[in-house]
Amino acid sequence: MNSEMMTDGFHLVVDALKLNALDTIYGVAGIPITDLARLAQAEGLRYFGFRHEQSAGNAAAIAGYLTQKPGICLTVSAPGFLNGLVALANATTNCFPMILISGSSNRAIVDLEQGDYEELDQMNAAKPFAKAAFRVNRVEDIGIGIARAIHAALSGRPGGVYLDLTAAALSATLDLDSARRSLVKVVDPAPRQIPAPDAVARAIDLLAHAKHPLIILGKGAAYAQAEAEIRQLIETTGIPFLPMSMAKGLLPDSHPQSAATARSLAIGQADVVVLIGARLNWLLSHGKPPLWSETTQFVQLDISPTEIDSNRPIAAPVVGDIKSAVAALLGAIQPGQVKAPADWLDVLEVHKKKNVERMAARLAAEPSPMNFSSALRAVRDVLADRPDVTIVNEGANTLDFARNIIDMTVPRKRLDSGTWGVMGIGMGYAIAAAAVSGKPVVAIEGDSAFGFSGMEIETICRYKLPIVTIVLNNGGIYHGDKPGERPSPTGFVQNARYDKMIEAFGGGGYHVTDTAGLGEALSEALASCTPALINCVIDPTAGTESGHIQNLNPKSALKT
């Protein structure tokens, strides 16, 4: 057949992505997908080339969270695939939709374990870590393969999907007519799931009799983009709310009904708790004492029916998508039927006031060198009138302090270590947040956390992204070594100059040692809208082991 009437696997992948409005690829080029990356870029897709697949995968995952479209990560075979697999597992754990597409070696050789270049049965390796894993062996199946991956990533509880593209399928040809017919434009990949009316009635009945009701918002609610409905539910019922860390900003943290500054008291005394897109996992102490009362009853809004009763019995499950579920509650609540009692709000108010005063005193201190509180106060003051900025945040103490100190006013502008409490998401999340929003990003990083993805500052400089990375530098994991000590398992080079790293790639480096300098550097870097890194020197003794989760370190039962 005339070659003008033919196409190949490379073109079909690009055509299938474009047909489904998947317009951005985060990847690392190499055998056998280099030509695929080149072609995608030539055909108008945005291609971001990374230095390590884990960061490319993290970028794709968070792009999925921000856009409700699966983020696409492209990697080479075996080791590149395995590097990306960490991000795929993290996406699945966090319920972020993404598709990891990896090229793979010759199937016949791989399956007989005859020792091919980068030999690995990638599809089966991916399965335990992904919501679904598929392999495309024939060029005519590329369209269907991508359609199946999109449906799997987006429907129900979102997650990470692996799609294996064999080198043979990429290089094979197909006539144009068959090729066109093989493509699939997916219809309604995240169908609305409207909860059953009796489930809605059961939830309202429980809430109508609550003396100490509380609403907890999770990142599932943020993903669902249901902030308008959620605000209406909270404001018409007067029920206080607590945001999980990535749900901050769904309603502004300054909202009078936020109980964030009375968190433990609110959780401990609540008699009916409504979970909206939040799981009763370790981040909520599994719903168990001592934080929680034994008698608390739960309403849980979640898209996944198997999440119900995972840690505590749920009296009123409302299974559906959050937008539909909250709308159904609003539609069925009679005027005045659900109202948070005034004495409950008074109790919270008194406690909030006390805690805010205590926190203000701590934040006002001006120690030298800086500590986490004073440095993050300076960052907070600069960001206060920049609701357009996305904040990426990781590190142990850096995460604990920043989450509490920096208020959010806009949904989906705070991206952090998430469900796994994982380190290494920093630069990948920051790059995708800048790519998706077109607005500045501030990545607030512990010096240890930064190290896991630090080489991506070259990627940031190459694409000239408006990302300011602040490294809270105390010289180690949790804290630095004492002078003269040999490197301990947690210590790094003391007085490291992370600011000089970004200068090597043409970005702006700042070295700051006090809050005034930090505020000025951040203002200047944000105004310039170009890549910058602020090496923020803090007290090497600042920081506690494991931050707020020290209790998770196993302690020997041996009596010494």
Ligand code: ADP
């Ligand atoms: P957080 O860490 O903020 O508490 P989690 O990730 O633990 O949040 O919980 C998110 C929950 O939201 C998951 O149980 C997931 O099934 C659910 N979820 C995700 N997307 C939706 C959606 N569109 N509608 C309803 N529930 C959703």
Ligand code: MG
């Ligand atoms: Mg540190």
